[in-house]
Amino acid sequence: MSVAEPIGHEVLVEVRASGLCHSDISVAQTGMGGDWPMVLGHEIAGVVVAVGPSASRIKVGDHVVAAALRPCGQCRACLKGAVWACSQPDALDRGPDEKPRLEDEHGAIGQMTGLGGFAEKVLVHENQLVSIDPAMPFEQASIIGCAVATGGGVVLNVAKVQPGESIAVFGCGGVGLNAIQVAALAGATRIIGVDIQTDKLELAQKFGATDVIDSTKVDAVEAIQKLTESEGVDHAFVMVGVPQVTQTALQILGQSGTVYLVGGMSPGAEVHLHPSPGDSLLLPFQQGIRGTWLGSSNFYHDIPMYVDLYLQGRLNLDDLVSQTISIDDIDKAYEELERGGIARSVITFPAQS
Ligand SMILES: [Zn+2]
Ligand SMILES: [Zn+2]
The missing domain is CATH 3.40.50.720 (NAD(P)-binding Rossmann-like Domain)
Known part of the structure; x- marks a missing residue:
């Protein structure tokens, strides 16, 4: 599978931590939620390694957390800060005439909620990302965008x-x-x-x-x-x-x-x-x-707030990350999640750069 170069407002993120969530199973079982075949995973923290020419909020080297929302930033809901109710999330996608972000020899591959976080690298629109304090550990940061924000x-x-x-x-x-x-x-x-x-x-x-x-x-x-x-x-x-x-x-x-x-x-x-x-x-x-x-979260505001609360010792995220695993163990970890025995597994990836 190949990942395209960032264009426009896109950002290439080297994923360092990716949380497992029940929603990934729901999407896999129902076949809903985007274009299949698809890379699942929507709770990501990582480091920005490249940005498209129009990206302005996110810079190379930023530590980022992704949100499972795709706000266009232009519609009435987005302008009111109701980013979870964006009326045109597809505005963040590439056009039909553009090379797909992800593809293999059989064609284009989709990304769950525009992310597709069970991967070493993700190419996403910058509107889905928030830069965070680099003091924040990636494992704890990754779960903020979904479970904590909700x-x-x-x-x-x-x-x-x-x-x-x-x-x-x-x-x-x-x-x-x-x-x-x-x-x-x-x-x-x-x-x-x-x-x-x-x-x-x-x-x-x-x-x-x-x-x-x-x-x-x-x-x-x-x-x-x-x-x-x-x-x-x-x-x-x-x-x-x-x-x-x-x-x-x-x-x-x-x-x-x-x-x-x-x-x-x-x-x-x-x-x-x-x-x-x-x-x-x-x-x-x-x-x-x-x-x-998704907790009516305006994640641009809420994610940095939860990072601050964690770094101040007022929000317990350590006990929510019950184990860190390699991506090779994802099936086993999902079986455990389905049994309901543990709070959260997070896949970690070694730094590539
Ligand atoms: Zn989730
Ligand atoms: Zn919008």
């Missing part, structure tokens, strides 16, 4: 959690643990982690959960009502794409509480609402249910 972003940008508020997090994997630790930073005083795995609940406590619930052992609705003295929580984050968990979350909301759907749902998934005032508190308590996407 979990932290849904707490800060979407729910706007305030000091003294209460939250429940359903699913304490990479995204859930970040929601927990960022909610703790934001001053939430009751942070309830719910999961079906003991090791994840132990991590949840380490990341700042004030209470944890093993929903295989106790009824989560009863347990949360008891913890909150029947007041319910202000914010419930559903990190797992399971409709039944969403139903549970709707039952533990307090006055003006909101359920946030974070984890992807399977095609055809249904969630049932019971809006009658006789059946639920949805209307009388003015509760809500809200979809979210």
Whole structure:
């Protein structure tokens, strides 16, 4: 496979760390998400080794983190800072008459979310990159663009959690643990982690959960009502794409509480609402249910913020990188991720230059 030279605003990044995420499996299984065949991987940190003639924000030698978003920078959403809602992400692609960025003897090869991070080098549009403090280690930096930006972003940008508020997090994997630790930073005083795995609940406590619930052992609705003295929580984050968990979350909301759907749902998934005032508190308590996407992160702002918090010792990313592996071990690491036993594996690549 060959990688083209950067043109226009493109940047060639020597990848130093690339995180494994469940989304790569979803894309592989569904065949969605771009042009196949495709290089997967979308959590990248590395060093810039070449830039196209029009690149202006990113320079050779910069340490960069990539975001799994492709903001054009020109549309109404982008101009408002809502880069996750860009209306023309394909504007970052090469044109049909241009040589593909990646190709082999059979033709062009796609890049998941414009990145394709399971590779030693990636050629990306500079709009997908943020330069970071070179003091930041690559392994920890790589996971910021997805798991941290999503979990932290849904707490800060979407729910706007305030000091003294209460939250429940359903699913304490990479995204859930970040929601927990960022909610703790934001001053939430009751942070309830719910999961079906003991090791994840132990991590949840380490990341700042004030209470944890093993929903295989106790009824989560009863347990949360008891913890909150029947007041319910202000914010419930559903990190797992399971409709039944969403139903549970709707039952533990307090006055003006909101359920946030974070984890992807399977095609055809249904969630049932019971809006009658006789059946639920949805209307009388003015509760809500809200979809979210990548934590509504304006990553140009949020990624450097998470880097600062890590370097100040206030954001725990070390325990999120449960192991570093060689790219040759990727299949084994994905089997482990599917079993749900570990928080995160990160592929590391030696420096080439
Ligand atoms: Zn991801
Ligand atoms: Zn745009």
